[in-house]
Amino acid sequence: MRRLSSAVFRVAAAFLVATITVCGAASISQAQDKVRIAFLVKNLGNRFFDAVRDGGTEAAKELGNVEIIYVGPTSATAEGQIEIINSLMAQRVNAIAISANDTNALIPATKRAMDRGIKVVSFDSAIASEGRIIQVDPSETKLIGAKQVQMMADAMGGEGEFAILSAASTMTNQNNWIAAMKEELKDPKYAKMKLVTTAYGDDQSDKSYRETLGLFKSYPNLKGIISPTSIGIVAAAKAVTDQNLVGKVYVTGLGLPSEMKAAVEAGATKSFAIWNPIDLGYTTTQIAYNLIKGTVKGVPGDEVPAGRMGKVKVGPDGVVVMAEPFTFDKSNVAEYAKVF
Amino acid sequence: MDLTALARRREVVLLVLIALLLAAVGARAPVFLTPASLGDVLTDTAILLMLACGQMAVILTRGIDLSVASNMAFTGMCTALLSKYHPELPIAVTLALAPLIGFCLGAVNGALIAWVKIPPIVVTLGTLSAYRGMIFILSGGASVVTHEFSRPYLDFPRQSLFGVSALLWIALVVCAGMAVFLNFSRTGRSLYAVGGNPLAARYVGIGIERCQFLVYCLSGAIAGLCGYLWVSRYAIAFTEVAFGYELTVIAACVIGGVSVAGGIGSVSGCLLGGLFLGIIGNALPVIQVSPFWQMAISGFVILCAVIVNSRSEARKGKLILRETEPPVPAPLQVRPETPS
Numbered sequence: 001m002r003r004l005s006s007a008v009f010r011v012a013a014a015f016l017v018a019t020i021t022v023c024g025a026a027s028i029s030q031a032q033d034k035v036r037i038a039f040l041v042k043n044l045g046n047r048f049f050d051a052v053r054d055g056g057t058e059a060a061k062e063l064g065n066v067e068i069i070y071v072g073p074t075s076a077t078a079e080g081q082i083e084i085i086n087s088l089m090a091q092r093v094n095a096i097a098i099s100a101n102d103t104n105a106l107i108p109a110t111k112r113a114m115d116r117g118i119k120v121v122s123f124d125s126a127i128a129s130e131g132r133i134i135q136v137d138p139s140e141t142k143l144i145g146a147k148q149v150q151m152m153a154d155a156m157g158g159e160g161e162f163a164i165l166s167a168a169s170t171m172t173n174q175n176n177w178i179a180a181m182k183e184e185l186k187d188p189k190y191a192k193m194k195l196v197t198t199a200y201g202d203d204q205s206d207k208s209y210r211e212t213l214g215l216f217k218s219y220p221n222l223k224g225i226i227s228p229t230s231i232g233i234v235a236a237a238k239a240v241t242d243q244n245l246v247g248k249v250y251v252t253g254l255g256l257p258s259e260m261k262a263a264v265e266a267g268a269t270k271s272f273a274i275w276n277p278i279d280l281g282y283t284t285t286q287i288a289y290n291l292i293k294g295t296v297k298g299v300p301g302d303e304v305p306a307g308r309m310g311k312v313k314v315g316p317d318g319v320v321v322m323a324e325p326f327t328f329d330k331s332n333v334a335e336y337a338k339v340f
Numbered sequence: 341m342d343l344t345a346l347a348r349r350r351e352v353v354l355l356v357l358i359a360l361l362l363a364a365v366g367a368r369a370p371v372f373l374t375p376a377s378l379g380d381v382l383t384d385t386a387i388l389l390m391l392a393c394g395q396m397a398v399i400l401t402r403g404i405d406l407s408v409a410s411n412m413a414f415t416g417m418c419t420a421l422l423s424k425y426h427p428e429l430p431i432a433v434t435l436a437l438a439p440l441i442g443f444c445l446g447a448v449n450g451a452l453i454a455w456v457k458i459p460p461i462v463v464t465l466g467t468l469s470a471y472r473g474m475i476f477i478l479s480g481g482a483s484v485v486t487h488e489f490s491r492p493y494l495d496f497p498r499q500s501l502f503g504v505s506a507l508l509w510i511a512l513v514v515c516a517g518m519a520v521f522l523n524f525s526r527t528g529r530s531l532y533a534v535g536g537n538p539l540a541a542r543y544v545g546i547g548i549e550r551c552q553f554l555v556y557c558l559s560g561a562i563a564g565l566c567g568y569l570w571v572s573r574y575a576i577a578f579t580e581v582a583f584g585y586e587l588t589v590i591a592a593c594v595i596g597g598v599s600v601a602g603g604i605g606s607v608s609g610c611l612l613g614g615l616f617l618g619i620i621g622n623a624l625p626v627i628q629v630s631p632f633w634q635m636a637i638s639g640f641v642i643l644c645a646v647i648v649n650s651r652s653e654a655r656k657g658k659l660i661l662r663e664t665e666p667p668v669p670a671p672l673q674v675r676p677e678t679p680s
Contacts, residue, residue: 044481046481047482169631169632198631199631200631204583205574205576205581206570206574206582207621209384209573209574210384210621210622210625211625213380213384213622214622214625214626215625217369217371217372217377217625217626218369218371218625218628220371231576234485234574234575234576238486238574238575258485259485259486259576261485261486261487262485262487263486265487337487
């Protein structure tokens with residue numbers, strides 16, 4: 001059934017792709033002397049990637065003669081991305097920055113692009129190392145795990161019981177983050193914090209909500225919930241508010257500011273985090289620009305100047321790791337809620 | 341006479357099963373049996389109960405409505421966008437509009453099935469995808485989140501009257517209305533005839549097409565109302581709201597003794613079937629078993645309920661066959677030709 005409905009999405013939004021490709025082509029012919037960097041995202045209509053584009057546009061303005069082209073398929077498929085890569089080659093862009101829907105499937109297409117002198121960089125979701133020059137990781141598993149435990153410790157005063165509300169029990173990134181959290185908890189400064197259980201809400205609002213109610217019943221002394229998924233964290237915060245447990249149970253984890261604004265204002269959440277998509281787009285653009293200009297080759301050990309982000313270092317396998325996830329709280333959530 | 345005795349028997353069996361289930365859960369987690377906790381279960385199940393009643397009317401006529409969850413999600417998104425851009429609209433408008441939108445979506449199903457004569461499973465499988473695709477077009481894939489809703493939109497279902505939430509009152513009214521309609525109205529009774537023996541129904545002058553059209557409208561209207569209630573409860577409207585929920589609704593009907601062959605079923609059975617599923621869903625998080633076991637347990641318990649239920653029917657069925665003179669084979673045709 002998921003297949004069927006995704007097919008309908010594709011048909012329904014095929015017009016959108018056509019429109020965007022046409023628009024992209026039109027704007028390209030006007031500015032031949034400019035450096036053109038294409039952002040190829042997983043799918044359109046995603047606030048996270050819209051914010052990445054905004055960061056790219058910010059860097060483009062600073063650099064002066066750079067033009068950002070923003071493209072993506074309407075549903076997150078590798079096939080859709082390959083088609084777009086081919087059309088970008090025909091348009092002779094200078095660089096393509098990709099958040100890949102498949103680690104390996106895009107490699108033949110991006111190799112062809114690189115043969116023609118187009119600099120290929122991946123960000124967020126990586127392409128395997130032979131299919132790109134540099135991968136920009138918004139953060140890394142260890143930092144993401146550590147950050148969430150720190151936020152939980154801040155919210156609950158460093159002691160008491162807390163639980164994790166994850167998505168599905170089979171999701172690789174969720175399980176890696178949870179493992180990183182458990183690693184961080186071994187630090188003696190968290191000795192008084194006890195992780196009581198991990199519940200799974202399957203990234204569905206109703207199941208996450210129900211699981212949260214179950215946690216309240218099973219652990220009456222519960223003081224916190226970490227939910228490293230944007231659907232789970234919203235449902236958990238709503239359950240805390242509905243059950244009048246604000247001030248008693250705190251929710252933290254990974255979420256989008258626009259979706260978490262109400263929870264922060266209600267007091268159910270003190271702070272939460274997500275990698276900053278604006279910085280991600282900004283840094284990626286800076287790196288792509290330097291590759292085009294030839295100031296760096298993009299080999300491990302290189303230091304790439306990246307404007308307001310300072311110098312970023314290329315690590316083993318051409319991976320650039322940015323920083324720990326960006327934290328949102330009462331002071332900045334309203335501002336970022338307008339962005340993503 | 342025989343029929344009512346049979347129905348009563350099935351419901352008694354289900355009631356005993358529910359009591360056993362509650363006792364088993366209570367033995368492991370006594371906190372589950374507190375009044376507040378049971379109240380949570382009722383509130384959580386209210387939407388399922390309403391949807392099951394609507395679905396039952398459809399199944400009575402040998403049909404099936406697979407589009408309920410998509411209908412819910414679409415109507416939910418409509419009301420959410422309305423609340424976002426016109427927060428000044430009184431809640432009564434939302435309450436009137438939600439069933440109306442759902443009614444229209446249901447009418448499309450009904451018209452295609454009753455007059456264009458396409459099998460229900462084909463029509464509603466198509467609209468399942470179509471309605472969900474429409475959400476994507478309507479919202480551009482973006483979500484409507486907590487702080488974008490108007491206060492009354494979110495608060496109304498949680499308001500309490502005589503200590504019972506508005507959500508439960510609505511469910512009560514819908515289910516009671518459905519019971520009165522099916523048991524005491526001429527049209528309601530004729531639905532049983534249409535499903536039980538379409539040929540006979542036509543000979544006694546029942547408008548089969550009219551009945552079919554009506555049940556899909558009814559199911560659609562209920563789904564529409566539930567769409568608003570669902571979005572309001574979880575305070576988020578996005579393209580994947582209630583994805584796959586139609587199966588839970590149909591399961592509630594089947595457990596409640598509604599025959600998928602049509603003509604058999606009662607509102608009380610449906611309510612018990614829905615409650616059974618609701619109790620399982622809410623109990624699993626508190627009995628503290630591994631999430632890997634939870635799915636298996638839930639499936640096993642449901643299977644047990646259906647087996648016990650169908651056994652009681654089988655025994656009763658044989659008795660009828662012995663008492664009637666020549667056993668008349670049930671007509672195999674789903675939709676007989678119009679007698680000329």
